[in-house]
Amino acid sequence: MATCSRAVWRVVSGCRRLSAVRPVYSGLSQSPVSTVPVRTLAVAKTKEKDKKEEKVKEVKKRVIDDTGRHKPFGKTAWAPVDDVYILHYYPRKLLSVGEAVELLQAYRRLDFTPKHQPVFMDLRLDMKLEKKKKVDPFVSTVRLPHPFKTEMNKVLVFTEDPEQARVAQENGAVIVGGKELVQQILDDYISADFYIAVPEVLPKLMPLKNKLRKKFPKSNRGSVGVNIPKMLELFKIGHEYNIEDDCYIRTQFATLDMPSEHIMENLRAIITDVCSHKPAALGPFIERAIVRSKTSEALWISPDDLLPADETTQE
Secondary structure (H helix, E strand, O other): OHHHHHHHHHHHHHHHHHHHOOOOOOOOOOOOOOOOOOOOOOOOOOHHHHHHHHOOOOOOOOOOOOOOOOOOOOOOOOOOOOOOOOHHHOOOOOEOHHHHHHHHHHHHHHHOOOOOOEEEEEEEEOOEOOOOOEOOOOEEEEOOOOOOOOOOOOEEEEOOOHHHHHHHHHOOOOEEEOOOHHHHHHOOOOOOOEEEEOHHHHHHHHHHHHHHHHHOOOHHHOOEOOOHHHHHHHHHHOEEEEOEOOOEEEEEEEEOOOOHHHHHHHHHHHHHHHHOOOOHHHOOOEEEEEEEEOOOOOEEEOHHHHOOHHHHHHO
16 A cells, blocks of 8 residues: 555656656747848949940941942932922932022012011031030121121120220210129110120129120120220121030021022021031031021032032041
8 A cells, every 4th residue: 555655656746847847949049039120222233334324325327338329228219200209218309509599589489478588597517526525515606798687786895994985886886884784784774685895894794694694795706805896897797696406506597588699608608607616627517408498498408519618628
């Protein structure tokens, strides 16, 4: 009986010891798991890759030599055989300046349009220079051999010298003055078509730089100098043109009622002035030339006979 009691007691005490022992798992950590926030980081691209993506791929123009071919590449024939045809099937015909002017005058007579209407030119320029440089967009004033405007331009002269002021008034300046004119111009009390100045008064005109912008006197435009009569002679009857959309010149240069010779001479004067802004050694400046009147279609011309002699030689 005593033996059975001891055996039962041993079993009960063993069960107590097992219940007191906690399970230990060697593969798991007993410390609480800390959750680390996951942050998604954008991988920065290398500079070389950025430069490659930012570069604009230059599409090389395919130059096809049609010399000796029975027809131009991609066209139907060199010239149409009928008087009615689709334009884009045949190469565009370039007219001489004389032929273009005669056609404009013939269109006016056939269409019964006004005789005194403006004649415009549209030039596309090659602005490239050496070493990936370009010609800066410019504003220029040229004296046409045969002005088409009926009224002279209003010219304001900045000078504080009484003798220069007298000379300016005698040569047709509308307004003459010095620093006292600055505030009047800022207040829009006075204005002019062109502003010229002598070098001595130029530092006092800096407040007008944002107001006048392209009309602000500059030496490279011929509006700053000491020869006031010569500057007034240019700007009183001068014709101003500028670069539009980086490489285009669109401006009026004559009226259709003028003689053909006068129209051609005015066109030659503007083209000569345009070509002076790029060295002839770097290739021709004019890529495309178009003339038209206010009511006519556009006529593509070949300006070779109007180009300066040195540029024609380079071509």
